Amino acid sequence: MIETDEYFGQKSFEAGESEMLKRTVNLAFSKCGKVPSDADVLFSGDLLNQCVSSIYAIRDLNVPYIGIYGACSTMAEGLMLSSMAVASGFAHLSANSTSSHFCCAERQFRFPLEYGSQRPPTAQWTSTASGCIVLSNEKTALKITSATVGKIVDKDIKDAANMGSAMAPAFADTVKMHLTDLSLTPDYYDLIISGDLGTLGSALSDELLLRDGIDIRNNHFDCGCEIYDLEKQDVHAGGSGCGCSASVLCGYILPKLESGELKRVLFGATGALMSPELSKQGESIPGISHAVAIERA
Amino acid sequence: MIETDEYFGQKSFEAGESEMLKRTVNLAFSKCGKVPSDADVLFSGDLLNQCVSSIYAIRDLNVPYIGIYGACSTMAEGLMLSSMAVASGFAHLSANSTSSHFCCAERQFRFPLEYGSQRPPTAQWTSTASGCIVLSNEKTALKITSATVGKIVDKDIKDAANMGSAMAPAFADTVKMHLTDLSLTPDYYDLIISGDLGTLGSALSDELLLRDGIDIRNNHFDCGCEIYDLEKQDVHAGGSGCGCSASVLCGYILPKLESGELKRVLFGATGALMSPELSKQGESIPGISHAVAIERA
Numbered sequence: 001m002i003e004t005d006e007y008f009g010q011k012s013f014e015a016g017e018s019e020m021l022k023r024t025v026n027l028a029f030s031k032c033g034k035v036p037s038d039a040d041v042l043f044s045g046d047l048l049n050q051c052v053s054s055i056y057a058i059r060d061l062n063v064p065y066i067g068i069y070g071a072c073s074t075m076a077e078g079l080m081l082s083s084m085a086v087a088s089g090f091a092h093l094s095a096n097s098t099s100s101h102f103c104c105a106e107r108q109f110r111f112p113l114e115y116g117s118q119r120p121p122t123a124q125w126t127s128t129a130s131g132c133i134v135l136s137n138e139k140t141a142l143k144i145t146s147a148t149v150g151k152i153v154d155k156d157i158k159d160a161a162n163m164g165s166a167m168a169p170a171f172a173d174t175v176k177m178h179l180t181d182l183s184l185t186p187d188y189y190d191l192i193i194s195g196d197l198g199t200l201g202s203a204l205s206d207e208l209l210l211r212d213g214i215d216i217r218n219n220h221f222d223c224g225c226e227i228y229d230l231e232k233q234d235v236h237a238g239g240s241g242c243g244c245s246a247s248v249l250c251g252y253i254l255p256k257l258e259s260g261e262l263k264r265v266l267f268g269a270t271g272a273l274m275s276p277e278l279s280k281q282g283e284s285i286p287g288i289s290h291a292v293a294i295e296r297a
Numbered sequence: 298m299i300e301t302d303e304y305f306g307q308k309s310f311e312a313g314e315s316e317m318l319k320r321t322v323n324l325a326f327s328k329c330g331k332v333p334s335d336a337d338v339l340f341s342g343d344l345l346n347q348c349v350s351s352i353y354a355i356r357d358l359n360v361p362y363i364g365i366y367g368a369c370s371t372m373a374e375g376l377m378l379s380s381m382a383v384a385s386g387f388a389h390l391s392a393n394s395t396s397s398h399f400c401c402a403e404r405q406f407r408f409p410l411e412y413g414s415q416r417p418p419t420a421q422w423t424s425t426a427s428g429c430i431v432l433s434n435e436k437t438a439l440k441i442t443s444a445t446v447g448k449i450v451d452k453d454i455k456d457a458a459n460m461g462s463a464m465a466p467a468f469a470d471t472v473k474m475h476l477t478d479l480s481l482t483p484d485y486y487d488l489i490i491s492g493d494l495g496t497l498g499s500a501l502s503d504e505l506l507l508r509d510g511i512d513i514r515n516n517h518f519d520c521g522c523e524i525y526d527l528e529k530q531d532v533h534a535g536g537s538g539c540g541c542s543a544s545v546l547c548g549y550i551l552p553k554l555e556s557g558e559l560k561r562v563l564f565g566a567t568g569a570l571m572s573p574e575l576s577k578q579g580e581s582i583p584g585i586s587h588a589v590a591i592e593r594a
Binding site: 011012014015040041045048049050051052055056058059062063064065066067068069070071077080081084085087088089090108148149150151152154273274275276277278281283286288290 | 308309311312337338342345346347348349352353355356359360361362363364365366367368374377378381382384385386387405445446447448449451570571572573574575578580583585587
């Protein structure tokens with residue numbers, strides 16, 4: 001779904017983001033002939049303080065709700081928890097969703113748009129986007145086959161306009177851990193997908209993995225680099241935000257898995273666990289990345 | 298553990314809260330002869346924006362981390378996810394933690410302490426407290442036997458100094474759902490524990506449940522009412538914050554379960570999913586409550 005109104009018919013950007021998320025969740029459920037209240041549990045989180053985009057969207061959906069926070073890694077985190085709920089039998093039907101909104105995120109993490117602040121070349125563009133995945137214990141074409149919970153990795157990056165560098169070490173750490181745990185080589189996957197490292201972070205993560213003898217340069221796909229046309233759209237180092245990897249996964253990758261163009265992907269959404277408050281106190285920006293393997297059954 | 302320095306040896310309240318949480322996690326693991334990095338996963342969240350109390354505490358612990366957000370319901374949410382991870386076999390050793398800090402929470406959600414704002418009688422006192430529970434797949438004296446994921450319930454309360462009223466309907470809803478799902482009467486549990494409804498919210502939830510023919514007045518225990526001496530300590534309607542129910546559960550209830558004084562409790566932590574930003578936009582405060590049954594094996 002593409003929407004041209006950045007307010008989504010609401011009075012504020014925040015209410016707009018919430019409306020976007022609600023439409024996304026309803027759309028995902030309608031695609032499998034269900035409604036949200038059919039689910040046993042819905043996992044959702046977002047970038048806005050106190051996860052309000054999720055909360056105000058889900059308030060109206062009459063579904064048991066578990067709030068999560070993983071910054072831009074939220075789609076992978078939710079998918080991991082949702083698949084655990086279904087695989088363990090605690091849920092028959094489960095879903096996870098997330099969103100981000102450029103106008104809300106800039107105001108909260110950097111500057112209100114009205115300031116017209118200049119952005120350095122390392123900056124990324126928070127995508128106004130959203131994604132939702134419904135998982136069922138019935139046999140379907142696609143399956144979550146494994147997942148690796150990431151650790152927090154902090155290499156002392158303090159620049160809120162350089163998130164790719166803050167997240168790249170976490171992505172490299174989780175990919176390495178995943179391949180090691182499962183005794184796999186990178187070519188097992190058609191694509192190894194990072195969330196929103198952007199041009200700078202993607203190059204850094206490839207370099208970090210190469211130092212450990214892991215070469216993902218042939219099948220590394222970064223949602224932040226792919227969601228926009230980096231030559232024509234003025235987004236500097238690429239897209240970012242929970243909605244970036246969520247919408248690329250749901251709108252671009254999953255259809256390719258369903259059609260058979262892709263057989264196996266590793267979805268490693270990445271999050272910069274930044275707080276403007278703690279940044280003012282001199283703290284660095286920790287990164288995290290969770291990896292979820294999605295394969296054709 | 299009791300600490301008299303509200304800074305926990307750090308330079309800011311926020312860094313102090315993080316230090317408190319880190320000490321709590323280390324203490325919980327040390328009590329079972331483990332360290333945090335022995336765990337397969339740690340679930341943690343807190344009230345501070347972007348869950349920084351958890352993130353900066355856990356950054357140093359070298360453990361796979363899943364960030365959660367449920368406001369003051371976080372302890373029940375984490376316990377639910379952690380027990381699902383262990384029960385399903387995805388984790389052998391798992392943990393969940395949370396914290397809250399009076400000075401951080403007041404600044405973020407209401408007013409900085411330096412303003413000296415007066416508090417109405419319905420206001421609650423955010424507890425500076427923290428709790429952590431380690432779950433194992435080995436046989437122990439206590440067991441999580443069931444859990445009910447709550448739905449968001451919003452009765453249009455807009456007063457940030459009246460959180461008990463905002464959360465009471467969610468608690469009543471989850472308790473009713475739990476008892477109905479499991480065909481239980483309230484007296485099955487020695488205690489039905491609410492998180493931090495305080496005096497006002499506790500009375501309201503009892504009244505709401507009574508309307509549905511469910512009488513929990515004899516075994517209803519509210520952590521917000523019990524954590525302080527309401528006659529001697531000037532906390533108005535009681536304690537609140539993620540750390541309130543977490544510390545009462547870990548420091549007061551669990552020892553009574555271990556000693557056999559209590560046999561079965563239902564722990565229903567309650568969260569007010571408030572955002573100061575959305576409150577300024579006229580939004581109400583949605584509530585949520587998750588319930589976890591803990592029984593002697």
